[in-house]
Amino acid sequence: MKKQCPVATTMNLIDNKWKILILRDILKGPKRFGFLKKSVVGISSKMLSQNLHEMERDGILNRKVFPEVPPHVEYSLSPLGESMRPIIRSMEKWGNNYLENVKGKQQIKF
Amino acid sequence: MKKQCPVATTMNLIDNKWKILILRDILKGPKRFGFLKKSVVGISSKMLSQNLHEMERDGILNRKVFPEVPPHVEYSLSPLGESMRPIIRSMEKWGNNYLENVKGKQQIKF
DNA sequence: CTGTATCCACAGTGATACTG
DNA sequence: CAGTATCACTGTGGATACAG
Numbered sequence: 001m002k003k004q005c006p007v008a009t010t011m012n013l014i015d016n017k018w019k020i021l022i023l024r025d026i027l028k029g030p031k032r033f034g035f036l037k038k039s040v041v042g043i044s045s046k047m048l049s050q051n052l053h054e055m056e057r058d059g060i061l062n063r064k065v066f067p068e069v070p071p072h073v074e075y076s077l078s079p080l081g082e083s084m085r086p087i088i089r090s091m092e093k094w095g096n097n098y099l100e101n102v103k104g105k106q107q108i109k110f
Numbered sequence: 111m112k113k114q115c116p117v118a119t120t121m122n123l124i125d126n127k128w129k130i131l132i133l134r135d136i137l138k139g140p141k142r143f144g145f146l147k148k149s150v151v152g153i154s155s156k157m158l159s160q161n162l163h164e165m166e167r168d169g170i171l172n173r174k175v176f177p178e179v180p181p182h183v184e185y186s187l188s189p190l191g192e193s194m195r196p197i198i199r200s201m202e203k204w205g206n207n208y209l210e211n212v213k214g215k216q217q218i219k220f
Numbered sequence: 221c222t223g224t225a226t227c228c229a230c231a232g233t234g235a236t237a238c239t240g
Numbered sequence: 241c242a243g244t245a246t247c248a249c250t251g252t253g254g255a256t257a258c259a260g
Binding site: 013097 | 114119121
């Protein structure tokens with residue numbers, strides 16, 4: 001029985017940048033498909049749909065359908081998804097510091 | 111002038127799972143090419159070389175060549191790379207918790 | 221030991237059109 | 241509104257061989 005790497009385990013569940021950005025948004029509260037489509041800049045309906053399905057399958061988020069016309073679907077965090085908040089927060093902190101202190105002020109290109 | 115998303119900024123610098131795993135290893139101390147090749151399970155020389163170059167270009171890590179025969183190259187963290195430690199640690203924590211408490215014990219598949 | 225060079229298969233993704 | 245279907249394309253990344 002092989003020992004598993006926790007970091008690799010985490011990366012298996014959030015394996016692309018779209019999922020991180022989706023998580024970033026839903027951490028602020030439940031979101032609808034259309035909202036995410038606009039908020040996650042550059043994502044296509046297909047990619048959004050696909051990633052939402054995978055995240056639901058992995059137990060990271062819940063999908064709630066409101067029986068209305070026109071259709072209304074809301075995505076919210078499961079407890080497992082909520083537990084990822086520290087990961088996203090650490091990335092947010094790092095990114096903020098990078099944008100403020102590094103980009104352009106040091107010799108690092110961009 | 112558009113406001114930039116810190117999370118997306120972070121993801122632009124560590125945009126694939128290889129970089130995360132490389133970072134995980136070098137956070138424990140300077141590492142050589144061959145060590146990383148074995149430690150980052152599944153990575154090819156090409157991918158390893160490519161990612162190391164990108165991370166060096168982005169200012170995340172330093173490359174030090176020892177003028178010896180046979181060649182000896184060591185990769186270590188720059189201050190910028192070191193500042194990513196909280197990100198990796200949060201992933202490590204999450205992954206550990208997931209492996210211990212979630213996988214197999216709840217209804218979440220795997 | 222630490223890589224680079226080349227080839228190439230195929231998974232990932234964008235674009236577009238369409239549906240309940 | 242919230243997706244799905246299909247297709248074409250591209251770049252990622254594996255395999256292999258080779259080099260300094």
